[in-house]
């Protein structure tokens with residue numbers, strides 16, 4: 001028996017639904033909208049945060065009479081977690097991601113205290129107050145959303161099915177392992193409060209397990225036999241700079257018509273310590289896959305040696321170097337566990353990029369300050385690896401706004417490209433321009449310490465940016481290889497002190513055909529290291545160098561290896 005008043009009250013109201021949606025969306029979406037508007041990331045985070053915040057409608061639909069209480073309980077949890085993420089964004093200008101959690105779990109109490117002390121700034125207090133006031137206002141507007149009895153269950157089930165059950169069922173049908181489904185789902189839920197904490201912790205535990213087992217295996221490897229260092233205990237600093245997605249053909253240093261590398265151009269003309277190698281290619285067009293070869297004894301014919309033999313980092317440590325890893329790459333993501341393993345093989349790490357996705361705005365100038373700090377470290381023998389984000393997609397996110405030198409230019413762009421493709425072409429050149437600045441700054445900062453040693457820069461792989469006719473391909477694909485995906489810059493800078501001690505003329509070596517998968521032999525040769533397994537015929541700088549087939553392709557696939565030199569010339573000028 002309902003009174004007329006009660007019946008009116010229990011009518012479905014779109015306005016009530018609107019307020020409920022606004023209330024639950026607000027917590028995660030406020031930050032995602034801010035991130036999107038400020039141009040730091042795409043729309044995926046915004047979309048997922050909207051979708052997964054809608055889950056909270058279910059209890060509100062099911063128990064409309066208790067709307068305020070339910071919303072208050074959920075709201076407090078959402079408010080606390082989202083406020084933490086917002087404060088983090090205000091302080092660091094970065095999204096609170098699982099990598100941040102990773103760093104927090106890993107950092108010692110002192111660093112954590114330092115982190116917390118930064119919360120107490122006026123800006124933070126004001127942000128928190130305004131944010132809380134909006135939350136309270138939205139809560140005060142909440143009214144029950146009455147959906148007639150059988151329908152409210154159906155609507156709730158539909159929401160639950162669409163967001164959670166459907167991915168589970170679909171992957172079960174496709175025989176995907178449950179762990180993959182869970183991690184896929186949790187990465188989509190990550191932008192929505194409070195899931196970033198729950199999924200962050202889950203992913204942290206998973207990665208820690210695989211990380212630790214890989215590190216334990218590496219620790220248990222026997223060291224290199226008969227390791228000798230011809231430089232004995234002479235103080236020195238050696239630097240390896242690893243670039244990202246930078247193909248040679250779009251650098252003026254290698255003859256590109258646009259001036260994309262003015263600083264390296266100048267260095268190569270004015271500094272006799274600079275040697276530019278012209279014909280180095282990568283074996284695989286993917287970061288992890290190539291570094292598993294370049295930084296180890298693995299190559300296309302023996303792809304698993306990265307697990308069973310010491311790595312470059314192990315080798316340098318064994319030779320008595322204090323070793324450092326400075327990276328602007330995302331490190332603590334599932335895909336990048338191997339990068340984290342490599343970095344942990346050094347004595348000290350600097351993780352400068354805590355972004356949740358690779359395509360988020362982050363500049364390589366991040367590495368310059370820690371690089372200077374490490375150069376000042378008192379250890380007599382230092383080995384520094386700097387891993388850049390280089391010219392990785394999204395190209396636009398790799399350089400500050402005032403570096404858009406090639407914006408709206410048309411010269412040198414092949415005919416038939418759409419406006420979006422032209423923009424990508426120009427953005428890639430802008431990214432190269434900024435990469436030139438970062439790499440040159442590293443060389444100059446290193447040079448300024450009057451070091452004894454050398455710096456080697458190479459890009460992990462190239463990138464196809466509509467270069468190859470019919471100019472419609474962008475990115476990298478091992479199944480459909482083009483030369484531009486494989487050609488990489490390879491540059492050596494030696495200091496005056498080093499040249500005096502090691503008078504070597506590289507001018508006859510610069511046109512040698514070389515694969516970066518054999519890098520460890522070049523590095524050993526340059527550093528003066530020898531050991532059982534060192535092969536000078538695989539060092540581009542050795543008088544004993546022998547040219548061999550440069551295999552490319554997936555070594556784990558049957559008959560997939562092909563000779564790089566059989567790839568068709570794709571450049572419009574035909575000169576790649």
Ligand SMILES: [Zn+2]
Pocket residue numbers: 244245285286287288460461
């Ligand atoms: Zn890469």
